[in-house]
Amino acid sequence: MCLSALPKKTRESYMAIDIDKIYADTPGKKNVIHFNNAGSSLMPRPVLDAQIAHLKLEANIGGYEAMAHKQDQIKEVYRSIATLIGAHSSEIAIVENATVGWAMGFYAIDFKPGDRILTVEAEYASNYVAYLHMAKEKGVSIEVIPSGEDGNLCIDILENMIDENVKLISATHIPTNSGLVNTVAELGKVARKHDILFLVDACQSIGQMPVNVDEIGCDMLSATSRKYLRGPRGVGFLYVRKSVIEKLHPPIVDLRSAIWEDPGTYTLHPDARRFENWENNYAAILGFGAAVDYALNIGLENIQKRIDQLAINLRSKLKAIDGITTHTISKNQCGIVTFHINGHKASDIVDQLRKKHINTSVSEPRSTLLDANKNKLPDLVRASVHYYNDEEEIEQFINVLRGLI
Ligand SMILES: Cc1ncc(COP(=O)(O)O)c(C=O)c1O
CATH class of the missing domain: 3.40.640.10 (Type I PLP-dependent aspartate aminotransferase-like (Major domain))
Structure with missing residues (x-):
């Protein structure tokens, strides 16, 4: 990863944590792009x-x-x-x-x-x-x-x-x-x-x-x-x-x-x-x-900063794609990013992403029914990022998504 090519805030969020150690501690990172951290995260080596x-x-x-x-x-x-x-x-x-x-x-x-x-x-x-x-x-x-x-x-x-x-x-x-x-x-x-x-x-x-x-x-x-x-x-x-x-x-x-x-x-x-x-x-x-x-x-503040940076990046890239609507109900946001793709069932997208070793999940209206009814939400794709994810994974995810729709 070339840090100097990244925006200042992103660079800072990398530098606050020992990203190389974190990558080395996360065996699952070699196999998948794991954006299902709101479901269940990849365990680091000491936990295993x-x-x-x-x-x-x-x-x-x-x-x-x-x-x-x-x-x-x-x-x-x-x-x-x-x-x-x-x-x-x-x-x-x-x-x-x-x-x-x-x-x-x-x-x-x-x-x-x-x-x-x-x-x-x-x-x-x-x-x-x-x-x-x-x-x-x-x-x-x-x-x-x-x-x-x-x-x-x-x-x-x-x-x-x-x-x-x-x-x-x-x-x-x-x-x-x-x-x-x-x-x-x-x-x-x-x-x-x-x-x-x-x-x-x-x-x-x-x-x-x-x-x-x-x-x-x-x-x-x-x-x-x-x-x-x-x-x-x-x-x-x-x-x-x-x-x-x-x-x-x-x-x-x-x-x-x-x-x-x-x-x-x-x-x-x-x-x-x-x-x-x-x-x-x-x-x-x-x-x-x-x-x-x-x-x-690692420090919870460092973790939050890094997750925020990644989520902001992911949301802005999704918003730039025609036919994708992100579901955001407040400026107060975290690492959970949910979106809908016109003409596509969320479960189909999640299945196809999984075949390409990218983990996301489906958020159904009935899991937060009041909010879903108020905002007329369909099934949504949920991509939830963590500090051990990175900009390259987001880029790959966006490219794969573009190919699916
Ligand atoms: C907001 C919220 N509360 C509670 C739960 C339930 O947690 P658990 O499955 O550990 O019982 C979940 C699980 O997805 C959740 O998202």
């Missing part, structure tokens, strides 16, 4: 090594024994996640995925008929169907904080929506499509002012940009390992602020989340372990820890 080492240990000495052997490293994973989001390790529950994390927090809230849930237009489908479920079961109402023409949340309207029945403000930080970054810290200010529980789905933002629970002002935050953090599949976490843990009863309890000392009763674990359950994939957890450490070493 941590998992393989643990699987070997399990095979050699036994699963429970391997866990006991790695107890200290497993504790370190909690510390790493806590460092990543500015929390304490006792506020972290490690679970199977972001959905389980989110649901353990959401369903722990003692909703009553008449309670109100306030959410956002770009809310993720799994979260919204859980609100619908709660509306059916408990008679809560769901209300959507509007976004303006510029795609930004209307905080002044939110202020007027607040009353004593608002039990929860719940928002997706970065939706699965469109590249929008919701200004969740603005929601957090309102939640703090009125002492309302605030739950954030940070599944797409974690690993992509700095995420700090105090700056956001949230009580709970869920995320996954496999997306922008570049960790393994099948593991995620829930953060719960210390001051609210005692008020939340997990929807399921087992011998990890609760202690059974008296035959007639049980005591919930005093920290966020109450949201976990007994059986875990410790190879994945250790890989997750390695992924968090890897991101912390």
Whole structure:
């Protein structure tokens, strides 16, 4: 790569990180152009090594024994996640995925008929169907904080929506499509002012940009390992602020989340372990820890800068092609780029790109139905870039796309 040929900002974003080391650490880069980081990123070598080492240990000495052997490293994973989001390790529950994390927090809230849930237009489908479920079961109402023409949340309207029945403000930080970054810290200010529980789905933002629970002002935050953090599949976490843990009863309890000392009763674990359950994939957890450490070493600000540069480049190149419409609902954008090609089904484009070793994915309207209905969105192609992608890959992608349409 000839750095001097690149624009100044792009050059700076390369220089802030050790790009050669990152390339060398990413075996998958030799095989594919991976623009499906919002789906599941390519794991770097240390993440792979941590998992393989643990699987070997399990095979050699036994699963429970391997866990006991790695107890200290497993504790370190909690510390790493806590460092990543500015929390304490006792506020972290490690679970199977972001959905389980989110649901353990959401369903722990003692909703009553008449309670109100306030959410956002770009809310993720799994979260919204859980609100619908709660509306059916408990008679809560769901209300959507509007976004303006510029795609930004209307905080002044939110202020007027607040009353004593608002039990929860719940928002997706970065939706699965469109590249929008919701200004969740603005929601957090309102939640703090009125002492309302605030739950954030940070599944797409974690690993992509700095995420700090105090700056956001949230009580709970869920995320996954496999997306922008570049960790393994099948593991995620829930953060719960210390001051609210005692008020939340997990929807399921087992011998990890609760202690059974008296035959007639049980005591919930005093920290966020109450949201976990007994059986875990410790190879994945250790890989997750390695992924968090890897991101912390590069620096989340450096990561965000580089992703922004690549996404700006990709969006502008797509916009220059006749027949392609990019779906952008706000100036506040990230590494997720979604677009539609006139006369072509998104799934066909994704299939054809995959045959050419370029990974993208399809974003369906039903994954963010409110936003899709408002903006009349069709199925979209989603190309989500990461710091280990580069301008040459974008150029190749654009050339292949031109050949397909
Ligand atoms: C915004 C958002 N929230 C939650 C999830 C669910 O994450 P997981 O599959 O780890 O449960 C996704 C997955 O794509 C997502 O994009």
